[in-house]
Amino acid sequence: MSLPVPLHFFKLAVLVMAMAAVMPAIAQEQIHVPGLNMPVAASTQPQVAAKPTPSPENAPERQDEPQKERKPRLVAVTPGSAENPSVPASVVKKPPVPPVESRQDVVVSSGTNTLIPISRGQINRLVTPFDNPHIQTVSEAEISTSGNVIYVTTQDEKPVTMFVTPEDDESVAISLTLLPQGVPPIQANLILAKNVQGLASGMPITSSTNYSGQARKWERSQPYMDTLRSLMREMALGKLPRGYSFGALTSGNKIPACAQPSLSFDFSKSQLIEGHDFRVFVATAENVSARTVEFDHGSCTHPHRAAVSAWPDEVLEPGQKTEVFIVTRVPTEVPQSSTRPSLLQ
Known part of the structure; x- marks a missing residue:
């Protein structure tokens, strides 16, 4: 006895069987598109060569490759003349002053x-040995005097030349060239x-006037003993x-x-310092014995001796030297009004 089969059920069964027969053929024509997980018909897309899927063993190696590329490249640099060239002279036009x-x-x-x-x-100050200096110049600089001091101001880079002479004698002149900087x-x-010694001229100044007016003021501005102490200290x-x-030490x-x-005592390289009322002789003393010796101020004599001292040491060890200062007074000479040459000479 057969049961009647509905017509719509029959149609559904036929459709399922037809799809089962067609699916294997469609699966053979599918292509793989990277990044897309759904099948695409080959008739609608151009053929693309499928890339092989990497195996799990190669996956860590691909992850390590970007890390190696991100590492900075280290280059060893050896110092040398090529890496450190000399600075050309044109870079520094003016050397530091x-x-x-x-x-x-x-x-x-x-x-x-x-x-x-x-x-x-800027203003500059020149202290001269003359009480009232006279100035001869052709420079356009601003020059003024105050007592024995000369004040000079210039805006130009040209040198300032001048002759400086005392008020009462033109035979002695100081030649100066001032260089603005x-x-x-x-x-x-x-x-x-x-x-x-050591000057270019090497000749003494011949003049009847001793230009020590400032020294006279300094010496007589204080008591006699204070002047000697100040002189020794200087x-x-x-x-x-x-x-x-x-x-100059002459014969x-x-x-x-x-x-x-x-x-x-050695006077071969001694110095002579002259003022108005005093002169100072500077020599050296050396201990030539094998024991300690103290310098005796009375060991130096002079017809016009005023004071004697030693510096920096008065107690000398064997072989030690020190400077000796002998201060003498300048004798006052009364010039003769006239002289008569002898007939016997």
Whole structure:
């Protein structure tokens, strides 16, 4: 006995069987698109070569490759002349200006031109050994005097030249060339030298006038003993009192006589410092014995001795040296009104 089959059920069964027969053929024509997990008909897309799927063993290696690429590249650099070339001279056009002392002691002499650096655009001060200096110049710089001091101001880079003479004698002249520079204001103390060894002229200043007016004021501005103490202190510090200048030891000078057992006195390289009322002789003393010796102030004599001292040491060890300062008074000479030559000569 057969049961009646509905017509719609029959149609559904036929459709399922037809799809089962067609699916294997469609699966053979599918292509794989990277990044897309659904099948696509080959008739609607161009054929693309399928890439092989990496195995699990190769997956960690692909992850390590980007990390290696991100590491910085290290390059060893060896220092040498090629890596450190010399700086061309055009880079530094003007060398740095060396430091200049704002206060200078300048030894000058008659007949010799002296170069002195000064400040450009600032006031400069020149202390002369003359009471009332007279100035001869063709420079356009601003020049003024006050007592024995000369003030110079210039805005130009041109050198400032001048002759400086005392008020009452034109036979002695100091020749100066002032060089403007980018330095602080300069104060130059001009010290008049008389036949100092090492100068270009090498000739003594011949003049009837002793230009030590400033020294006279300094010496007589205090009591006699205080003047001697101040004079010794300035000598020990290596300075010259105001108005003092270097002198020359000639054959006619009466040098002090110094003698003491175990000490050797040397006047071969001695110095003579001249003022108005005093002169200072500077020599050396050396201990030539094998024991300690104390310097005796009475070991040095002179007809016009005023004071004697030693610095920096008065107690000398064997082989030790020290400087000896002998201060003498300048004798007052009364000039004769007239002389008569002898007929016997």
